[in-house]
Amino acid sequence: WADVSTVDVLNYLAQRFGDLRVFVMATYRSSEMVLSKHPFLQVSQDLQTRGTLQEFALDYLAQADVERYLDLEFPGHDLPAEFCALIHEKTGGSPLFMVDLLRDLKDRGAIARDPGGCWKLAKSIPDITRELPETVKSTIARKLDLLDETDRRLLTTASVPGYEYDTLVLSDALELDPADFADWYHHGLV
Numbered sequence: 001w002a003d004v005s006t007v008d009v010l011n012y013l014a015q016r017f018g019d020l021r022v023f024v025m026a027t028y029r030s031s032e033m034v035l036s037k038h039p040f041l042q043v044s045q046d047l048q049t050r051g052t053l054q055e056f057a058l059d060y061l062a063q064a065d066v067e068r069y070l071d072l073e074f075p076g077h078d079l080p081a082e083f084c085a086l087i088h089e090k091t092g093g094s095p096l097f098m099v100d101l102l103r104d105l106k107d108r109g110a111i112a113r114d115p116g117g118c119w120k121l122a123k124s125i126p127d128i129t130r131e132l133p134e135t136v137k138s139t140i141a142r143k144l145d146l147l148d149e150t151d152r153r154l155l156t157t158a159s160v161p162g163y164e165y166d167t168l169v170l171s172d173a174l175e176l177d178p179a180d181f182a183d184w185y186h187h188g189l190v
Contacts, residue, residue, distance in 0.1 A: 002026070007039045014043070017052045035146040060093030073102060074111065077119035086125060097136055104133035150176075 002010075013022060026040075033041050047053030061069075066088045070079060091097035105111045112122040147155065154176070171177065 002040060004039055007043055011043045014047050014052055032143065032146065061088070061095055061098060062093065063088040066098060069098065074119035079111070079119065079121060083121060083125060100133045100135045
């Protein structure tokens with residue numbers, strides 16, 4: 001979400017990294033950078049060419065990571081194992097979505113302390129996941145706004161079968177070249 005001025009400052013500093021003792025850390029979603037044609041893309045390529053940029057791709061969380069987070073965020077909880085599995089499934093292992101969903105559930109009272117101070121579910125599991133936090137909704141909406149009509153058609157069609165789909169079937173349905181799916185997958189669209 002860095003504006004052009006921030007990218008210009010980073011580019012200016014990067015020209016002088018050899019003379020400076022500076023460490024800059026930035027986070028970004030590569031799919032959003034590509035879709036929005038963000039100006040940092042060019043700067044990052046220049047920095048990589050000079051060997052002054054190192055990228056670390058962050059993996060999605062495994063279910064065990066979600067369990068550890070629940071243990072830290074809700075010490076001594078009595079949350080059912082299927083709740084952890086549901087949180088992992090609903091968020092796809094995205095740390096941002098997981099934290100936002102759990103914060104929202106806590107704020108709505110779906111996760112609450114009982115009179116003895118133990119964290120428990122105050123609502124049934126099916127009731128919990130009907131609503132998405134506003135932060136998640138706005139992130140999804142912002143990402144959808146970046147898509148062109150072809151990408152929207154692809155995403156809509158791919159969402160019908162769910163997480164697993166056959167690219168040949170989808171390409172036939174959309175009358176698209178199956179090779180295009182590799183590019184979309186690489187950029188995190190499907």
